[in-house]
Amino acid sequence: MPEVVLHHYDNSPFSEKVRICLGIKGLSWRAVDQPVIMPKPDLVPLTGGYRRIPVMQIGADIYCDSQLIVRELERRFPERPLFPSGSEGLAIAIEQWCDKALFQTAVLAIFGSIGDSVDPAFIKDREALSGQPFNVAAMKAIAPFAVSQIKAHASLLVQQLTDGRDFFAGTDPCLADAAAYYNFWFARTFAPGLVDRFDDLNGFDAWYDRVTAIGHGTPTSLKPAEALEIATNALPEAMNTLPSDAAIRDKNVCLAATDYGRDPIIGTFVGSTQYSLTVARNVPELGEVNVHVSRLGYSVSPA
Incomplete structure (x- = not known):
């Protein structure tokens, strides 16, 4: 192959x-x-x-x-498998949620935080991509609310971990873990200090660290x-x-x-x-x- x-x-x-x-x-x-x-x-x-x-x-x-x-x-x-133990429906639902609602929230929080330092060429490119203005001032105004929403999303996700499981489907990682993980990785990578740890969300940061440890295979x-x-x-x-x-x-x-x-x-x-x-x-x-x-x-x- x-x-x-x-x-x-x-x-x-x-x-x-x-x-x-x-x-x-x-x-x-x-x-x-x-x-x-x-x-x-x-x-x-x-x-x-x-x-x-x-x-x-x-x-x-x-x-x-x-x-x-x-x-x-x-x-x-x-x-x-990315869908272990019959978890396909759960994984795809979480993926859709994270690719849409959580991703858009993360974008507002990140660029509202770092927008003044973003390369103008990047802004122009993303305006062409989205067909909408890349309004840094509006993002800055809404950033505190967006940060609070990221944590609200995290609190919903962590409910899947309340029984002490390692990953969303149980003992093995799946697509749901990858989909939920990348938005928090995005925020923590590009806006350090914005949503670095959630100490009051029991199990979230330990789950995040376990997904990080999975790595990227062998590129x-x-x-x-x-x-x-x-x-x-x-x-x-x-x-x-x-x-x-x-x-x-x-x-x-x-x-x-x-x-x-x-x-x-x-x-x-x-x-x-x-x-x-x-x-x-x-x-x-x-x-x-x-x-x-x-x-x-x-x-x-x-x-």
Whole structure:
């Protein structure tokens, strides 16, 4: 099987979720450092325009969005499962909660705290990504409330640990732990002192330390040009289509996120599952690649 290639950057919060999942599974993987802001000349040829991080590459198959990446890791590498003991529903619910409500709260708290020192180029890039102003003054005004909300989220999460279990699903870590962890890692990494410890939330900091200790598996660096070469020398995996999507099989379609970073991915619709949508693209410098996005949170429309 071709090796796992993760296109990421060190301080990407959603990449941290994936890296912890790679650690849970004890996988070896190749790490491609991508720029924090546009342009990303070695990423968009693979994705067809999608610019968000992380992106996972396995041969000529390109997986966009962390929620799809972790599902694909589970499919390909079922050992050390991300959903132990029938915890899939719990894990996915916690992931959705943390990717939306908790993440947005963390962003307000962090950038309200450090906003004056943020690179203007980063601000301009994130405004283009979100389609909304990056209003540092407004974030500063709401930051104290956002910090209190981060702790409120933590108090809800810790209720799952009140019976003394090590991780959310019991004795073994799972996707829920990675999803809950990365926002607190994000805040503690970028705004030290903001939400460093929660001594009055019994068990939370011990759980946080246990997840930190999982690590990231075994990454080794890979140059962006080498990742492109891997795609050039591979063929994408054959795909099936759900009966409900049969009418658009082999049609030219556009896939796009519905929240932010809505850069369209245009290709031939070649596959779907209950949780993914796939288009094939023929790229002059790479050959044929399949680009996969999550069904949840992405739209498909005629190109």
